[in-house]
Amino acid sequence: MGYAKECKIIRRCGGCGKKMVFECAGKFRVNANGRRLDVWLIYRCQRCGRTWNVPLFERISPEKLPAGQYEGFLDNDQELVRQYAGDRGFFKGKGYELAKG
């Protein structure tokens, strides 16, 4: 089974000073704070490259993450990146504006 196409997000870019299209940078960022993790998927402006971290999990304990994903986040597993970046429902649920196409 293939993955859905990567979602692109329209949002205001601080570098460009206007709304721009952001594309997935193909990386996660993980921040451990004691027993809690924050996980982001990194997006970047298509024009100036300014990055924007999309929160995936906030203050979650590692054992509550979906099985096997913790290592994938640390390793920037590309299948996992595609899985999250292609999840239109996730982005819509967060209220982000999706670019067409």
Ligand SMILES: [Zn+2]
């Ligand atoms: Zn920009």
